Amino acid sequence: MHRDSSFSQDQRIKIITTGPVTPPQKRDIAINHARGEILGFIDDDAYPVKNWLDNAINHFKNDNIAAVVGPAITPENDTLRQRASGLVYSSILVSAKFNYRYMPKREREVDDYPSCNFIVRKAIMLELGGFNTNFWPGEDTKLCLDIVHKLGKKIIYDPAVLVYHHRRPLFSAHLRQIANYALHRGYFVKNYPETSLRFPYFIPSLFLFALLIAGCLSLILPYFRQIYIFNALSYLFLVLIFSISKELRLIPYVFFGIIFTHFTYGIYFLLGLFSRKLKEE
Numbered sequence: 001m002h003r004d005s006s007f008s009q010d011q012r013i014k015i016i017t018t019g020p021v022t023p024p025q026k027r028d029i030a031i032n033h034a035r036g037e038i039l040g041f042i043d044d045d046a047y048p049v050k051n052w053l054d055n056a057i058n059h060f061k062n063d064n065i066a067a068v069v070g071p072a073i074t075p076e077n078d079t080l081r082q083r084a085s086g087l088v089y090s091s092i093l094v095s096a097k098f099n100y101r102y103m104p105k106r107e108r109e110v111d112d113y114p115s116c117n118f119i120v121r122k123a124i125m126l127e128l129g130g131f132n133t134n135f136w137p138g139e140d141t142k143l144c145l146d147i148v149h150k151l152g153k154k155i156i157y158d159p160a161v162l163v164y165h166h167r168r169p170l171f172s173a174h175l176r177q178i179a180n181y182a183l184h185r186g187y188f189v190k191n192y193p194e195t196s197l198r199f200p201y202f203i204p205s206l207f208l209f210a211l212l213i214a215g216c217l218s219l220i221l222p223y224f225r226q227i228y229i230f231n232a233l234s235y236l237f238l239v240l241i242f243s244i245s246k247e248l249r250l251i252p253y254v255f256f257g258i259i260f261t262h263f264t265y266g267i268y269f270l271l272g273l274f275s276r277k278l279k280e281e
Helices: 025-033 051-060 080-090 092-101 124-128 139-150 174-191 199-220 222-241 250-273
Strands: 038-042 046-048 065-069 109-111 118-123 154-157 163-166
Touching: 025 124, 025 250, 038 046, 038 051, 038 124, 051 065, 051 118, 065 139, 080 092, 080 250, 092 199, 092 250, 118 124, 124 139, 139 154, 174 199, 174 222, 174 250, 199 250, 222 250
Parallel strands: 065 154
Antiparallel strands: 038 118, 046 163, 065 118, 109 154
């Protein structure tokens, strides 16, 4: 954050210069300076609703609840390509059962959640030594794993604890982010299987394998070609159905965004899965 920010005019806000360090390292620095009992983490491209903290605070009356999280939805005033990116993320074809991260859903317990909207007890963070990782993204996966599986505490998802999160526009910026997420998730399958060894994360890669094998079979076995074409068209039709929007201009962006997201995630998940070490380690 720049010193000339309007935040610097508010005496209640302390801006700490960290230099070129990763987000989890920045947050660890902030933890050591924070005076309150509850810490609220949010990304620099996100902003909360007015009652963000008020909606979360009641949950902390339960001593077994360590953290409260909520959806990060796309602002309506984002650009067309940003809103298309948000629709791709919130689509069940992309996020599957985890799409509650991108739109308000029912309250529930979770064990893995993005730190763009994360409210947690300071005592918990101190007990864990902060984020204490070089991973980024993925620092939040490790933190949640430690909270739930190491400390035996709960993380509650509340749809009222909501932030607006600006998306990276389709296509290149969005796909670079997807590639980074997939690379780390694939790598975490081996390192943190408790929350990463889950079937939905494998689906895009399995889809790529099926597409490749079926394509080869269609060249060898002529009668298989019709089956291959039928399945390919069925996939495209399904994507089209889930791309339909009241704003017609969004449809082609969401349609191709879902397809490119599937391919990008599938490839980079495998790269992470077979990586011996990531660059930040």
